[in-house]
Structures are given as C-alpha cells and as structure tokens.
Amino acid sequence: MSSAAITTVLAFLIFTFTYFLSKLFLHPKQKTINHKKPPGPPSLPIIGNLHILGTLPHRTLQSLSKQYGPIMSLQLGQVPAIVISSSKAAESFVKTHDIVFANRPELVGAQIMSYGCKGLAFSKYDSYWRSVRKLCTSKLLSASKVEMFGPIRKEKLDVLVKSLEKAALEGEVVNVSEAVENVIEDIVYKMVLGRSKYDHIDLKRLVQDVMALIGAFNMADYVPWLGTFDLQGLTRACKRTNKALDEVLEMIISEHEQTTNTDKTRHEDFVDILLTFKHQNIDHGSEQNHVIDRTNIKAILLDMVVASFSTSATTIEWALSELLRHPRVMKNLQDEIQNEVGNKRMVEEKDLKNFNYLDMVVDETLRLHPVSPFLLPRECRENITIDGYFVKEKTRVIVNAFTIARDPNVWSENAEEFCPERFINKKLNYEGQEFESIPFGFGRRRCPGIQLALRTVRLSIAQLVHCFNWKLPYNISPSNLNMDEKFGQSIHRAQHLHAIPSYRLAGDGKLE
Numbered sequence: 001m002s003s004a005a006i007t008t009v010l011a012f013l014i015f016t017f018t019y020f021l022s023k024l025f026l027h028p029k030q031k032t033i034n035h036k037k038p039p040g041p042p043s044l045p046i047i048g049n050l051h052i053l054g055t056l057p058h059r060t061l062q063s064l065s066k067q068y069g070p071i072m073s074l075q076l077g078q079v080p081a082i083v084i085s086s087s088k089a090a091e092s093f094v095k096t097h098d099i100v101f102a103n104r105p106e107l108v109g110a111q112i113m114s115y116g117c118k119g120l121a122f123s124k125y126d127s128y129w130r131s132v133r134k135l136c137t138s139k140l141l142s143a144s145k146v147e148m149f150g151p152i153r154k155e156k157l158d159v160l161v162k163s164l165e166k167a168a169l170e171g172e173v174v175n176v177s178e179a180v181e182n183v184i185e186d187i188v189y190k191m192v193l194g195r196s197k198y199d200h201i202d203l204k205r206l207v208q209d210v211m212a213l214i215g216a217f218n219m220a221d222y223v224p225w226l227g228t229f230d231l232q233g234l235t236r237a238c239k240r241t242n243k244a245l246d247e248v249l250e251m252i253i254s255e256h257e258q259t260t261n262t263d264k265t266r267h268e269d270f271v272d273i274l275l276t277f278k279h280q281n282i283d284h285g286s287e288q289n290h291v292i293d294r295t296n297i298k299a300i301l302l303d304m305v306v307a308s309f310s311t312s313a314t315t316i317e318w319a320l321s322e323l324l325r326h327p328r329v330m331k332n333l334q335d336e337i338q339n340e341v342g343n344k345r346m347v348e349e350k351d352l353k354n355f356n357y358l359d360m361v362v363d364e365t366l367r368l369h370p371v372s373p374f375l376l377p378r379e380c381r382e383n384i385t386i387d388g389y390f391v392k393e394k395t396r397v398i399v400n401a402f403t404i405a406r407d408p409n410v411w412s413e414n415a416e417e418f419c420p421e422r423f424i425n426k427k428l429n430y431e432g433q434e435f436e437s438i439p440f441g442f443g444r445r446r447c448p449g450i451q452l453a454l455r456t457v458r459l460s461i462a463q464l465v466h467c468f469n470w471k472l473p474y475n476i477s478p479s480n481l482n483m484d485e486k487f488g489q490s491i492h493r494a495q496h497l498h499a500i501p502s503y504r505l506a507g508d509g510k511l512e
Helices: 003-026 057-068 087-094 108-113 127-140 143-148 150-169 176-193 203-215 234-259 270-275 294-325 327-341 349-354 356-368 450-467
Strands: 071-076 079-084 384-386 389-391 396-399 468-471 498-503
Touching: 057 071, 057 079, 079 087, 087 396, 108 203, 108 234, 127 270, 127 294, 143 150, 143 450, 150 176, 150 349, 150 450, 150 498, 176 203, 176 270, 176 294, 176 450, 203 234, 203 294, 234 270, 234 294, 270 294, 294 327, 294 356, 294 450, 294 468, 327 349, 327 356, 327 450, 349 450, 356 450, 450 468
Parallel strands: 079 396
Antiparallel strands: 071 079, 384 389, 468 498
C-alpha cells in the first residue's frame, strides 16, 4: 500500500474515533419528540447509506422505492435526506410546500465553480436569486430571444447536414454522439458567448470537466469534517478547473467590452445583454440593492452554457438511439415531416408547430431519459410535517425524476418501453404543473430555459431524420444496440452512438 493511501486510511480512522468520542461525551442523548420519519434502509455509522448507492444511484433508489415506498428516508453521511419517487409524492411535497423546499444545499463543487453560488442553479432561495431569475427569464430566455437566435441554429445545423452528406457519399460510420455534441457546442457558445471555438482553448473540455466535477460524488458534501483533507482531490480539481475557466470567461468579457462600441453589426449574445446591466441594480423593488458585477456575469454565463449544452446534446443523443432501436417510430416520424415539407428542402423552424409526432417522440425521450436522473437537490428551510412525516430543517430532498417517469401506476405496465403513441391524447407543457414527467423540474426552481432547449432539440432531431436515413454498423441490430447509461449530472450513453447515414433529400434540398 502506498504511503499516500496509508495516510488517508489513518486520517479516516483517527477522525472516525474522534467523531465517536465527541458524540459520546460532548453530545449526550437528550429527550426528543418522537417524530415519525419516512421508512428507509438501515444505515451505518459515519457514512449512513452512502455505501448502497452504487454506480447508478438513480436505479438503486428506484429499486429501494419498491421496498420502502415513494417517500423514503436516507442518511447520506451526516446529511438526512428524503427521496421522492412518485408524482403524487412530488406534488404533495413541493407543489403544496414549494417555498419550504426552495433552497439549495451548499455543495463544495458548486461553491467553487459557481463563484460562491452567484449563478442561478445553485444559489440559495433569497431576494438575490429571485432577481437573477427574473433577469434571465425576461432578458435572456424570453420568447423573443428564442426567436432571435433562430439564424444561429439554422447556420450550425446546415453545416452539420453538409458534413453528414459527405460522410453518406463515402459510406462512413459516423460517431453520432460526437457530431451532436459538436453542433450543440457551436450553437450554445455562439448564442451565449458570441463565438464558436478557440483554436488554442478547449472550451468544450472545460465545460465537460465542470459538469463532471459538480456531478461527482464528494464525501465532503456528506461528511463535512472530511472536507479539510480533500481525500478525493475533488476540491483541488474544482479549483484548477475554475481557474482555467475563469481565464476564458475574463477573455470573452473583455473582448465584448472592446467591441461593443465599435462593431454595431455584430449579433447580440448573452454576454452583450448582461454587460448592459453591469453595475446596475437589477431589482429596483428590493431593499437589498442587488448589483450585477463581473463575477455575477461569469457565474450566470457558466450556468447558461452548462445547462444548455448538457440538456440538448443528451436528449438528442438518446432520441436518435431510440429511433434506431425502433424503425417503426423512425419511419412514422420521417413520413410526418416529409408529408409537411416534401423531400426537396430542409426543415425550417416555422415547420415545427405542425409536427405532432415529433413532439410525442421528444416527450417520450424526455420521459424515459430525463436529462438529470435526480433534479438538482433541494433543502428544507424549516421543520415541517407532510403526509404524517416529520421533515427536519436542512433535510436534503432528492426528487428521482427517473423513477417518477417510469411509474407503472401512471404510465401503465409498458412504462419501461419507448412508445411515443402514449402521448396521442396527452400533451406535456413542462411548466411545472404536471408531475408525471418532470425532466426540467417544477415550481420556483424549474429550468427557465425550457422553450430554448426544446426548440433546439426538436429542430435538430427533425433535421437529422428528414435529411438522412440511418442504419447501425457492424451487424448491430436494433434489438441489441447497447443502451447502458453513464451516471453524472446528466445521464449519457455509456458508449457513443455510431451509425451510417444515407442522404434522403432530392433536387433543391441538396446542399452545395
């Protein structure tokens, strides 16, 4: 065993012993009211239930919910937690009592990456968060802004189609996952930051590192006294990544400050919009006088890039995977689009409102493959009793969106199957009022960029299935396509999706 490993083990044993001594002598047992907790699995000292989560925690908790019920207690290290695993339980907890569960817990990675949680995703629920959310929804993510960025989506998807057309002519096997990630990267960076890629900076890798580190399991979040030692090295990794990303964001903001007054023809992006609010009070109705400074701008931009990139790319990847596994669904979707636009032109955004089956495919993809298996965790702001269960202040509430969307009591016995037709008479609006499928969250903390994400996802899928037929390579049949998951802040495919395209359009539809 290496000296570093021995030191780590000794440090853990010493502090475990110290912990027990402090519990025994410094915190003697006191009489407490016998509050009823939700049922849950037995826990171990120090680590609680952390040892049972496994490599795919969303599936582990799905299995446990069948034994302990849709409202389940866990002890995550020193953090008490409640896991919500049904739409009825979610509605009971966070629709009726949304404001009680509107806080975010303090996570080490989020604190470092998000500049002390000054962005939108991880900020605690207070007047600052309300001001930032109002700014983002009205100035960055409004319906008019979604329309304004239409030319960017068209330009980048045209480039993708042209590159795939070339691959089709040569009969190449395409790494579809990589192609989708690249086009979404271009769209998001152009929309948010005003440019696509740097030759000397791998911005995509930095963003992926941020997502991986924030989504990583960090013992310090659950056993805080271990945070000082950073036994996993995650705090150091977060600081390194944040430093590298901060340099990039500083450079981008400086570029915008220098060009704003000289180039009046440049397309306005999120950085331009946020800079117009720099040093201004963003909520004149608040007594707190929240002023946007450079740090706030960087935190908000990072949230926008990470959220936009992960949601869209992951959903498109899973949708194409399911379409390749279900040729009948693929043909139905291609027929719907071709009946509307013909085979001599590409899909335009104005066509999307006519594609009912496409909407069903997207709804079913988001149901089976929610962007995040667990919604970003919430934290109880006060003691409360719900459905006869006592929930203590600071309890962490984990909503298992993956399990909720596969509940056979709601979605019938074929809940694990990909079947878009289940939405023929059911339309999801994702605005947080329906709890059967909640890929974008609900209530006050739901994702504010729902319409922007859906527009990008729908157009990308429509374009790819209309312009190309797809088949699996290497004698892989639809029935044995690997659909294993890789757990993280988003659930990606464990293996990249590969397929062979063949061009479908004729005449004027062909790109020159």
